[in-house]
Amino acid sequence: MLSDLSWRKAKEKISRAQVALIPVGSTEQHGPHLPLGTDYIIAEAIARKVSEKDEFISTPPVTVGVSKHHRQFFGTLWVSTTRLREYVKEISLSLKYHGIDRLIFVNGHGGNANPLRNCCKEELREKGITGLVYEYWRANQEEIKSIFSESSVGHAGEMETSMVMKIAPDLVQEENIQEAEEGAANRWGLEKFGVETSFDTLDFSSSGAIGKPTKASAQKGKKIFDISCKQLSKLGKWLATTNELAEKPHLD
Numbered sequence: 001m002l003s004d005l006s007w008r009k010a011k012e013k014i015s016r017a018q019v020a021l022i023p024v025g026s027t028e029q030h031g032p033h034l035p036l037g038t039d040y041i042i043a044e045a046i047a048r049k050v051s052e053k054d055e056f057i058s059t060p061p062v063t064v065g066v067s068k069h070h071r072q073f074f075g076t077l078w079v080s081t082t083r084l085r086e087y088v089k090e091i092s093l094s095l096k097y098h099g100i101d102r103l104i105f106v107n108g109h110g111g112n113a114n115p116l117r118n119c120c121k122e123e124l125r126e127k128g129i130t131g132l133v134y135e136y137w138r139a140n141q142e143e144i145k146s147i148f149s150e151s152s153v154g155h156a157g158e159m160e161t162s163m164v165m166k167i168a169p170d171l172v173q174e175e176n177i178q179e180a181e182e183g184a185a186n187r188w189g190l191e192k193f194g195v196e197t198s199f200d201t202l203d204f205s206s207s208g209a210i211g212k213p214t215k216a217s218a219q220k221g222k223k224i225f226d227i228s229c230k231q232l233s234k235l236g237k238w239l240a241t242t243n244e245l246a247e248k249p250h251l252d
Contacts, residue, residue, distance in 0.1 A: 105120070
């Protein structure tokens, strides 16, 4: 992790690294059983593990994201999509100044997905920076299906609870897991006539959870954590050397 190093050690690490990992998460409710920092805790742990193993660097995590839809639950913090895009753009520009222009945002929060992708496609590309967004739940869908139940990808459900049980077990309030499930929704959001009609998490989940956290375990968390790290490592090694993402020239 870059923040653990002195500037001289950082110079050595950066001189060898061709890719930087930027963990991005949120500070938002994750039911009565998980910490508010669940998303950035998971993203930081994955980025740290991979950067220690491979010749990448990892920045400190971005800990507040696009989370206004959780605002009725105490402790939730949020920024606008515009503010998140501007913030990660400036982090990216500072990395480019130090010589790294290939970046992977290790995103732990679904609400950040579109702002991050749009920033990569627009602001960063215009500055000569190649940015990609890695989300462990999207990159490892087949493995997730084999490890977890159908509802596992839900917010504060089986998968996220399992991940925190593996990464930071002392932060899981296991005595509240049953309560979380009793107030959980089976899926994210509400629909009428095929149209999304919910605005806030509280519209459909009284506990703030989605899915079945009672099915979580540290063993399941370790499986998906290890798989997620391996997949990110493969992506980083490919990004370090590929020319496939270069902007194509104007057609004649």
